[in-house]
Amino acid sequence: MNNVMQNPELKTGLVLPLMEQFYTIQGEGYYTGSAAYFIRLGGCDVGCHWCDVKESWDENLHPLTPVDHIVSHAQQHGKLAVITGGEPLMWNLDVLTAELHKKGIQTNMETSGAYELSGEWDWICLSPKKTKLPTQSVFDAAHELKCIIYNKNDFKFAEEQAAMVNDKALLFLQVEWSKRDEMLPLVVEYVKNNPKWRISTQTHKYLDIP
Numbered sequence: 001m002n003n004v005m006q007n008p009e010l011k012t013g014l015v016l017p018l019m020e021q022f023y024t025i026q027g028e029g030y031y032t033g034s035a036a037y038f039i040r041l042g043g044c045d046v047g048c049h050w051c052d053v054k055e056s057w058d059e060n061l062h063p064l065t066p067v068d069h070i071v072s073h074a075q076q077h078g079k080l081a082v083i084t085g086g087e088p089l090m091w092n093l094d095v096l097t098a099e100l101h102k103k104g105i106q107t108n109m110e111t112s113g114a115y116e117l118s119g120e121w122d123w124i125c126l127s128p129k130k131t132k133l134p135t136q137s138v139f140d141a142a143h144e145l146k147c148i149i150y151n152k153n154d155f156k157f158a159e160e161q162a163a164m165v166n167d168k169a170l171l172f173l174q175v176e177w178s179k180r181d182e183m184l185p186l187v188v189e190y191v192k193n194n195p196k197w198r199i200s201t202q203t204h205k206y207l208d209i210p
């Protein structure tokens, strides 16, 4: 076991490995266009080869930060927080989300769902990955399913994941950024033929904002 994992305060969720926090516009999914304070936690062992934030993967590189410190910054920037990573569900998020709620801040999360759910959430965006499938707890609680399309096989995977998620979840297809020129036309055709899906694009990358 590594250094970070041994910390008892991490188990209780009083500290979390913080990579960065920044105020920006949610670029993806249902909340696209909304101002949001992003809290990016370090640590991920899912291993997506196209991941756009590989610097997050090694949790030991990201300082264990008291939750009250994180929340005191969040409360200076609007009323919506997005917890992302890395894979945020590697950590106990009960304290972070309770403290954000105490300050009247909405709690949204971006997750692969690869770990059991913790935390109290107003909105969960589940983006399943083939290398480490979501747990049932996250399929049941997700508000949106956002499947990444890197190649043609990913449409089939997206349908399999849609069959697993709860009936209320909104369904989004998001093209993998480096394949956008090749795959976006296929995603457009797919959504026209299968209108239960919507398109999500990484609008922050087009806008050139964080």
Ligand SMILES: C[S@@+](CC[C@H](N)C(=O)[O-])C[C@H]1O[C@@H](n2cnc3c(N)ncnc32)[C@H](O)[C@@H]1O
Pocket (backbone or CB within 6 Å): 044, 050, 051, 052, 053, 084, 085, 086, 087, 088, 110, 111, 112, 113, 126, 127, 146, 148, 174, 175, 176, 177, 178, 202
């Ligand atoms: C960096 S991940 C962090 C949260 C969590 N680990 C997850 O995968 O949902 C945030 C979102 O970005 C998506 N994403 C990551 N790299 C991407 C890429 N190259 N193109 C499109 N979406 C990407 C993920 O699928 C996820 O929906």
Ligand SMILES: Nc1nc2[nH]cc(C(=O)O)c2c(=O)[nH]1
Pocket (backbone or CB within 6 Å): 024, 025, 026, 027, 028, 053, 084, 085, 110, 204, 209, 210
């Ligand atoms: N603007 C902006 N929107 C985002 N939506 C999800 C992001 C993420 O990395 O989790 C992200 C991000 O990194 N930036």
Ligand code: SF4
Pocket (backbone or CB within 6 Å): 044, 045, 046, 047, 048, 051, 052, 053, 054, 056, 085, 086, 087, 112, 129
């Ligand atoms: S699960 Fe999320 S953070 Fe982890 S490698 Fe995949 S996209 Fe990156």
Ligand SMILES: [Mg+2]
Pocket (backbone or CB within 6 Å): 052, 053
């Ligand atoms: Mg991102």
